[in-house]
Amino acid sequence: MEEIIHNFLETEISDQEYYDGIIDFIYSVNIRYGEYECNQFVVKKMDLFNFLIYEEYVIDNKREIHTAFSISKNKLIKVINSYAKKQGFTVKHFLC
Numbered sequence: 001m002e003e004i005i006h007n008f009l010e011t012e013i014s015d016q017e018y019y020d021g022i023i024d025f026i027y028s029v030n031i032r033y034g035e036y037e038c039n040q041f042v043v044k045k046m047d048l049f050n051f052l053i054y055e056e057y058v059i060d061n062k063r064e065i066h067t068a069f070s071i072s073k074n075k076l077i078k079v080i081n082s083y084a085k086k087q088g089f090t091v092k093h094f095l096c
Helices: 002-012 016-027 073-086
Strands: 034-037 041-045 050-059 062-072
Touching (some): 016 041, 016 073
16 A cells, blocks of 8 residues: 555645645545545545545546555645655645
8 A cells, every 4th residue: 555655645746736736625624525636546535534545547438446545534644744845845734
């Protein structure tokens, strides 16, 4: 799973704008369920605290999902923010 997470981070957290879009989706309490389509991966919010991340392809007009994994909101935020910080991006923190 660590390799998949690394691939996700490397592919999708490659620009401040991409980071901002993904992290805003994750933090949003107004979106309780839904999908955020990135460049190669999809981040699916199952509820406010659980996410699925997977690669999605369309082959012969059929949707195929590869390398799916589930991750908690706290762990996802932690790995994304850690990676973004190493890339020199401005990291967002949610304040209650």
